[in-house]
Ligand SMILES: Cc1ncc(C[n+]2csc(CCOP(=O)(O)OP(=O)(O)O)c2C)c(N)n1
């Protein structure tokens with residue numbers, strides 16, 4: 001049950017990665033990055049308002065874990081949610097139009113950047129209160145266990161959220177009831193302007209389940225293959241009925257916490273170093289080129305293709321009309337037909 | 341193609357800023373992600389990164405310029421061999437959405453009062469049997485759990501202990517530990533788990549040992565359960581019942597004696613039920629469990645042991661938003677709910693002895709509220725007194741007074757009086773507790789005031 005460091009499994013399964021898989025991860029990560037860059041741009045133009053938390057730098061986390069998921073598995077996360085939605089296949093147009101608050105958005109413009117959902121893709125939000133999605137994710141797993149459907153739930157939260165009390169209430173119940181939930185701590189090392197070492201008494205978050213008997217593992221979140229391998233192990237554990245699993249995925253966000261964060265709590269050099277030496281997309285790009293799985297030209301073509309998808313989503317998000325004013329009064333209560 | 345670089349908005353409220361410094365000069369090559377300028381907002385100095393690559397063809401706004409409006413072109417980015425004059429203006433205004441038609445966003449002006457729904461709750465001649473509120477609640481849960489396998493009960497001591505107030509007595513035996521679940525003392529956590537399981541398709545009943553402890557979970561109740569349907573544009577509903585005893589019990593002091601009716605009634609997205617009788621407890625709890633929305637079901641410890649007649653029917657429900665007239669009268673309308681009804685009915689008896697005929701309305705549900713029944717009655721009696729256990733500020737009575745004033749002003753012969761609990765934390769001392777709580781005598785006094793007797 002002990003938590004452990006490192007992941008030998010990741011090296012073993014790296015060998016088994018196919019060219020197609022690598023290309024898929026490259027494409028998925030690139031889509032997130034380009035999408036987020038575009039979102040940042042639209043924010044600058046005033047087309048997106050309020051809070052907007054970009055996922056740039058963390059792409060390998062969600063892409064690696066999605067690669068370990070099966071159809072029907074669920075996911076839930078915080079407000080830093082655009083990457084998760086794109087990775088699980090939600091329509092970039094619908095996401096971008098929600099960012100601009102338009103009728104064509106996934107929440108009809110009523111949720112915004114932090115609140116989107118998709119029943120079809122089993123994406124359960126998009127939550128603005130730090131830590132609140134953790135019991136919700138365990139609840140989704142509770143429903144799956146109740147329904148005996150073999151599904152697992154990926155419950156994502158940050159290093160800051162990991163200090164919330166309800167997280168530990170949830171760990172206890174999830175272990176007690178052996179819920180099929182993977183707690184993914186996206187440790188991007190900062191909670192807004194607070195570096196992790198300034199907020200946590202013990203830096204190793206993957207050991208936080210030990211008291212509850214939940215195994216945990218630390219994972220290199222800048223290596224999509226390592227993330228996938230760890231994800232597969234966690235999924236197998238959950239599906240075998242052995243209860244929850246913790247993955248502390250070490251990652252890094254390149255941009256500020258939200259659009260209005262001048263990010264003075266870390267040096268430009270620190271960010272630059274991560275970008276240059278550890279960038280997750282560059283890493284896959286090198287694997288593709290080194291393994292002669294793709295040529296520079298082929299990768300350029302993918303870039304172009306992704307850019308087109310993103311531009312199309314931005315166009316859609318600009319052109320989609322604002323929601324009808326009558327929408328103000330809808331969706332407050334579910335259809336009452338069931339009560340009749 | 342030459343493109344304009346626009347002054348960016350760097351915070352939710354920024355309208356203009358100072359272009360503090362250019363970090364690139366005209367003619368410099370710029371890569372995506374390079375910092376090209378520093379911009380001061382009212383809050384901070386921010387670095388401004390290039391989104392596209394190219395050559396900084398021309399700087400349009402020199403460093404040090406203050407008051408640069410968001411979306412003003414500040415520079416031109418060109419490609420190799422292009423001139424800054426080839427610029428095709430990025431016209432942000434064209435991107436602005438057409439304003440939606442100026443329909444009024446306000447709910448329609450006060451609707452005329454509709455005839456109150458006076459259909460009886462059960463057919464005349466239905467067999468009745470006497471039952472406590474406790475038994476009625478248990479029957480409602482058991483019946484709904486038999487009928488729908490996705491309904492389960494979760495809470496502290498609901499299983500092996502048979503319920504802190506014995507509402508769930510026998511349910512563990514009948515339904516097993518999968519569906520009657522004992523939780524650790526972790527309200528925020530298990531309320532969240534239950535809400536998540538409702539998103540996942542189940543129909544949880546969450547028992548709070550008392551509603552005082554739901555304060556621990558208020559964030560999940562309001563931010564997660566009540567709002568998600570709206571935030572998801574109608575996709576993700578949350579069929580869940582939060583139930584348990586609410587309000588003062590007896591001598592349990594300030595932290596354990598509080599009526600949350602008005603708190604929850606304030607929240608769009610929640611439904612709020614507060615029954616008085618056993619029949620209402622049963623019929624409304626069954627409706628609550630079937631409702632596709634989050635329902636706050638406020639019970640009362642003192643009422644648990646009281647007996648009332650309950651119809652003997654296979655499937656008996658009471659709809660939300662339909663008040664019950666307990667007693668017809670002509671001189672004054674008394675409106676109450678929950679345990680307030682006990683004081684109100686007692687007051688009506690006393691008033692009758694003094695020749696004052698009171699009409700007594702039990703709201704039963706506080707969201708939705710049956711305004712029509714209240715207004716119809718007030719239009720008849722021209723006087724109204726509201727009765728509740730909760731505090732006076734922002735009370736249900738305050739809200740009803742406002743609605744009556746707005747929609748039946750011309751019918752009023754006296755101001756509406758709100759009888760409420762006193763504006764103090766609940767004291768422990770027996771005498772003080774008695775003073776803090778609402779009494780039937782206070783209701784009688786209020787009625788005398790509005791009837792000028
Ligand atoms: C309960 C609560 N407290 C505070 C906030 C304000 N807040 C929003 S994000 C955040 C930092 C969270 O950091 P972390 O969990 O590491 O996630 P990250 O933003 O790094 O993805 C804070 C304090 C909030 N939304 N909810």
Ligand SMILES: [Mg+2]
Pocket residue numbers: 158159160186187188189190191192
């Ligand atoms: Mg963080």
